[in-house]
Each structure stands twice: as structure tokens, then as C-alpha cells.
Amino acid sequence: MKIYFHLCIDEFTNSYVVINDDPAVMEALIIDPGKITNEIINQIEGGKYKLTGVLITHNHGNHVQGLRVLNKIYTPTVYAADSEIEGTKSFVIRGDGKIKVAGMDIDFFSVPGHSADSMVYKIGDVLFTGDTITSGIIGETSSEYSKRLLCSKIKEKIFSQNDGTIIMPGHGSPTTVAAEKQFNLDIRPGTYSTAGL
Secondary structure: OEEEEEEEOOOOEEEEEEEEOOOOOOEEEEEOOOOOOHHHHHHHHHOOOEEEEEEOOOOOHHHHOOHHHHHHHOOOEEEEOOOEEOOEEOEEOOOOEEEEEOOEEEEEEEOOOOOOOOEEEEEOOEEEEEOOEEOOEEOOOOOHHHHHHHHHHHHHHHOOOOOOOEEEEOOOOOEEHHHHHHHOOOOOOOOOOOOOO
16 A cells, blocks of 8 residues: 655645555545646556545545546545535445445544544554544534534544554644644543533
8 A cells, every 4th residue: 555645735735645556456546635636647547546436534625626627537436424525426434334445445433523524534554534633633623512522532533543553634744643642732631521422
């Protein structure tokens, strides 16, 4: 597996191309197509990969607007908690579970708080978190209840992973589970218990 980072400079959002370069597979997927650039197309075409899937962490325009362009070139299956993304019917995933895309086993987790449809994907030892958690902070929330919910779900679903697990967020630089446990400004030990939720 290889992971390629792409920055959409217009919105400062991160997209990721994940490649399965096993000669028997040679497939790719994209996580959060904020913008489809020539670089992304050349990466797929130059490597002779088949784009078989798109994983959506949440249905906010700056993370999905590239899907319209992508669908003019390829016919990937779109995986999301919503039934339609940018006019494209998606394969709906709910709760926690597993899927296989591009020959790779992928775990998914529902982590609401930033948005009701927020999903986190785990491929190998890497978490793709969208706007759920970023280096040092959590995603924006619309209420104190949403913030408490998000913090409790992060502790339950993300902080339960191995400390060395890498976090690839929807904005900003990569981080690790260990770093977020120790330094995240919004989640400190003992804060935001699940009591009352």
C-alpha cells in the first residue's frame, strides 16, 4: 500500500490517493476528493491503476466537490454515510464495519459530532479522519452537546487504537494517536466523559 497526499489549496483541504500496487491488483482509491488535479489523474493513469473506490469522510463541499470531475473520467463506487454525494449515488455505510476496496481491507467507524455523517476509515495502521480530529484539535461543532459527543466518540473509536497509529486528517499535518492523547487541546485526560450523553 502507498499513500499520496494532495492539498486543495483553494480550501486547504487534504485528499489522499491510496494505491494497492500488488501486481495482481493494481487498483486505487481516493479519500475526500476536494479537487481533482492533473497530478492526481497522472498518478492514477501513469501507474496504470484502476480507480475502484472513493471514501467520503463527511458530506461537506470542500471535501467532495471534486467528485463531479472524477465521475466524468472514472466509475468508482462511492462509500459514504449519505445516499447521495454531489449528485452521485453512494454505497451507504452506517455505524462501524468493514469493507474491501481496491483489494484492501478497510475498517470504518461512525464518529458524529462535527457532522452527523462523519466517518473515519482505517487502512492498515493509518486512520483517515476527515474533520473529526486534526493535529492538536477536534473538528468544529455547532453546540456544546456536539462537542461532548465528538470528544467521547474520539476517545472510544480513535484513542482505542494503537498509539503508533497514524492519523491523516482532512486539514493540516499528519499526527498519531499517541500525540493526540497527550497534546490535543480539546481532549485532555478526564475531560468530556460520556456521562449524560
